[in-house]
Amino acid sequence: MTGATFVGMPAFPEAARAALADSQLRHNLAHATGTIRGKRARVVGELDDWEELRTRAAGVKDAALADLETHLLTLEERLTAAGATVHWARDAAEASAVVAQVARAHEVDEVVKVKSMATVEIGLNEALAAEGIAAWETDLAELIVQLGDDLPSHILVPAIHRNRAEIRQIFVDKMAAAGRPAPDDLTEVPSELANAARLHLREKFLRAKVGVSGANFAVAETGTLVVVESEGNGRMCLTLPEVLVSVVGIEKVVPTWAELDTFLQVLPRSSTGERMNPYTSTWSGVTPGDGPQEVHVVLVDNGRTRALADEVGRQALRCIRCSACLNVCPVYERTGGHAYGSVYPGPIGAILNPLLKGVGVDEQVDSLPYASSLCGACYEVCPVKIDIPSVLVDLRAQVVDAHRGGRPSVEAAAMKGAGQTFASSRRLGLAQRLTGLGTGLARRLGLAPAWSSARDLPTAPPESFRAWWRRTDGGRS
Amino acid sequence: MRVALMVTCLGDTLFPEVGKAVVRLLSRLGVEVDFPEGQTCCGQPMVNSGYLDEAVPAVRAFAAAFEGYDAVVAPSGSCAGCARHQHGLVARRADDPALAEAVATLGSRTYELSEFLVDVLGVTDVGASFPHSVTYHPTCHSLRMLGVGDRPLSLLREVRGIDLRELPGEAECCGFGGTFAVKNADTSVAMGADKARHVRETGAEVLVAGDSSCLMHIGGLLRRQRGGVRTMHLAEVLAATEGASPGASPEPDRLPA
Numbered sequence: 001m002t003g004a005t006f007v008g009m010p011a012f013p014e015a016a017r018a019a020l021a022d023s024q025l026r027h028n029l030a031h032a033t034g035t036i037r038g039k040r041a042r043v044v045g046e047l048d049d050w051e052e053l054r055t056r057a058a059g060v061k062d063a064a065l066a067d068l069e070t071h072l073l074t075l076e077e078r079l080t081a082a083g084a085t086v087h088w089a090r091d092a093a094e095a096s097a098v099v100a101q102v103a104r105a106h107e108v109d110e111v112v113k114v115k116s117m118a119t120v121e122i123g124l125n126e127a128l129a130a131e132g133i134a135a136w137e138t139d140l141a142e143l144i145v146q147l148g149d150d151l152p153s154h155i156l157v158p159a160i161h162r163n164r165a166e167i168r169q170i171f172v173d174k175m176a177a178a179g180r181p182a183p184d185d186l187t188e189v190p191s192e193l194a195n196a197a198r199l200h201l202r203e204k205f206l207r208a209k210v211g212v213s214g215a216n217f218a219v220a221e222t223g224t225l226v227v228v229e230s231e232g233n234g235r236m237c238l239t240l241p242e243v244l245v246s247v248v249g250i251e252k253v254v255p256t257w258a259e260l261d262t263f264l265q266v267l268p269r270s271s272t273g274e275r276m277n278p279y280t281s282t283w284s285g286v287t288p289g290d291g292p293q294e295v296h297v298v299l300v301d302n303g304r305t306r307a308l309a310d311e312v313g314r315q316a317l318r319c320i321r322c323s324a325c326l327n328v329c330p331v332y333e334r335t336g337g338h339a340y341g342s343v344y345p346g347p348i349g350a351i352l353n354p355l356l357k358g359v360g361v362d363e364q365v366d367s368l369p370y371a372s373s374l375c376g377a378c379y380e381v382c383p384v385k386i387d388i389p390s391v392l393v394d395l396r397a398q399v400v401d402a403h404r405g406g407r408p409s410v411e412a413a414a415m416k417g418a419g420q421t422f423a424s425s426r427r428l429g430l431a432q433r434l435t436g437l438g439t440g441l442a443r444r445l446g447l448a449p450a451w452s453s454a455r456d457l458p459t460a461p462p463e464s465f466r467a468w469w470r471r472t473d474g475g476r477s
Numbered sequence: 478m479r480v481a482l483m484v485t486c487l488g489d490t491l492f493p494e495v496g497k498a499v500v501r502l503l504s505r506l507g508v509e510v511d512f513p514e515g516q517t518c519c520g521q522p523m524v525n526s527g528y529l530d531e532a533v534p535a536v537r538a539f540a541a542a543f544e545g546y547d548a549v550v551a552p553s554g555s556c557a558g559c560a561r562h563q564h565g566l567v568a569r570r571a572d573d574p575a576l577a578e579a580v581a582t583l584g585s586r587t588y589e590l591s592e593f594l595v596d597v598l599g600v601t602d603v604g605a606s607f608p609h610s611v612t613y614h615p616t617c618h619s620l621r622m623l624g625v626g627d628r629p630l631s632l633l634r635e636v637r638g639i640d641l642r643e644l645p646g647e648a649e650c651c652g653f654g655g656t657f658a659v660k661n662a663d664t665s666v667a668m669g670a671d672k673a674r675h676v677r678e679t680g681a682e683v684l685v686a687g688d689s690s691c692l693m694h695i696g697g698l699l700r701r702q703r704g705g706v707r708t709m710h711l712a713e714v715l716a717a718t719e720g721a722s723p724g725a726s727p728e729p730d731r732l733p734a
Binding site for chain 2: 012013016017020026330331334335369370371372373374375376377379380389393395396397398399400401411412415416418419420421422423424425428432450451453454455456457458460461463464465466468469470474475
């Protein structure tokens with residue numbers, strides 16, 4: 001169940017084409033994102049101080065990021081004082097190795113997992129599988145994805161691309177090989193599906209000696225990790241096993257306990273469309289006789305310091321993984337998450353992946369900043385005010401700059417030509433007389449077929465506006 | 478007040494009737510509008526594709542053409558948005574403080590048409606008459622980059638004889654997105670097809686928007702589908718008066734050669 005991978009995914013336009021052809025997928029997505037969008041809009045609309053909350057949340061994150069080293073060292077000190085062991089990991093491999101080493105030290109062949117973006121980002125399940133350790137996902141949607149040998153397609157709802165009939169089939173076909181089988185008479189009723197998952201998972205919760213989690217927030221001054229969730233599976237994983245390993249991106253740090261308040265307000269409203277999430281777990285190191293008696297925290301960079309160095313893009317590190325930008329994005333709604341080739345899809349993924357990985361190296365990554373019409377709906381809903389459209393435009397410039405110097409592409413040559421044409425009105429006027437500029441440019445770019453496959457192209461009028469203005473003296477003659 | 482028309486490269490080249498409509502409309506409201514002939518393009522096609530160096534000449538031409546005007550009016554939320562929010566980027570790229578200062582001043586004086594009418598002239602009733610059923614698509618950059626809010630609708634509501642119909646999912650992007658329309662043509666068309674479907678659902682004769690680029694995209698889909706819905710720019714509807722038949726303008730319905 002670890003065969004599925006984002007590695008080697010095609011560039012966005014190609015992956016999107018395949019996804020767009022799947023009418024079931026488009027139906028599932030339109031329904032699901034539409035529902036969450038509506039819920040979010042209702043609960044956000046209830047608050048008079050929503051804009052102030054957004055500003056405050058962005059400000060706390062910016063301040064934390066501006067002095068990240070200090071806060072991280074404080075976090076390490078407080079966690080250590082509370083009995084936790086802190087590990088630092090530069091990249092995915094180092095982070096996964098820490099978790100594997102803890103599991104090996106306890107001679108276990110399985111761990112139970114709280115839903116965590118960071119562990120998917122670092123490919124933890126695959127790394128553990130390579131060591132003969134099964135990592136069981138316990139979030140319902142993650143379980144569906146894992147059993148289906150599938151990939152997550154949404155930050156909050158990883159199986160958003162599946163409908164209940166597909167989920168039933170996955171449970172019936174795959175649960176038995178992973179533990180307790182699905183009941184013989186399982187139907188598509190959501191409560192029955194949830195109950196089948198509950199019974200299947202309970203065995204694993206009670207058996208596992210090692211739990212693995214991420215963290216939504218890491219409070220520096222108190223050395224506290226925070227997990228926010230809906231299903232209670234997180235609470236089980238965080239309290240029942242003897243050993244707990246938490247993989248935490250370094251940008252998760254929040255300086256003070258008091259500042260957590262803002263995030264616990266904006267996250268559930270933006271994410272699930274709830275006023276408050278059902279389960280909020282916080283823990284600081286080890287409490288004797290209560291919960292895990294061995295606690296590890298792996299602080300992961302994996303590209304975050306690269307993103308932090310990006311003057312425009314660093315605001316992406318404010319992200320609290322709420323997925324409001326995905327739900328409101330018209331591109332995401334039609335292509336789904338897999339087309340982005342990463343655990344971080346949608347608008348935030350279109351900026352976060354290039355920021356974490358760097359541009360100019362991988363065609364797939366370079367295609368992501370262009371996977372947007374720049375409509376700005378993402379910025380409007382972002383609870384930490386990430387100006388995604390501006391970061392997209394800046395990243396596009398970085399992609400173009402990374403390819404300067406070599407042989408210019410057709411697009412680069414055309415843009416250079418357009419730049420020269422627009423340098424003076426004399427040149428523009430000449431171009432207009434020679435050919436309809438827009439259609440002419442489209443032809444030179446080889447774009448006319450891409451436009452015309454489903455849309456009629458306008459024809460150039462007999463006279464440009466400037467020619468009319470000159471001929472009629474601005475309509476006066 | 479010296480007022481200049483920023484006609485936009487697209488309007489200049491492909492949709493000249495829109496610029497003419499702005500001139501007619503403003504002169505009816507007593508505003509003498511100039512067309513500084515040095516203008517070319519706001520540079521947005523290059524900026525939004527990542528070609529900042531290539532946008533510098535266009536932004537220099539913009540700064541030179543509009544220098545000294547009190548107001549620059551554009552029949553485009555997108556191009557006005559570029560002038561207001563992106564020219565600074567290009568000036569910084571050119572490492573030219575004088576250009577940066579010039580575009581900062583000009584950016585604050587650049588208005589999308591509905592902003593100029595409502596905020597600067599203080600009118601919502603522009604004396605227009607347009608006895609047709611109309612649905613209005615608020616373009617993304619006018620709505621979210623400029624924040625024009627309901628200014629365009631407040632103008633349309635005052636038009637004599639108009640039958641204004643609400644567009645389902647009106648705030649959702651049509652999928653044009655500049656070079657997105659061709660770089661991600663499949664996704665762009667999927668978004669546009671849904672927009673076109675919503676437009677047809679209203680049963681309106683005419684789709685109106687404040688950006689010719691979005692209208693070119695949605696209109697291209699509607700025409701391919703033989704949807705029977707015309708597209709018109711907001712300026713054309715607001716310029717229409719009793720007796721002057723705006724539908725006679727060949728442009729909105731122009732079929733490809």
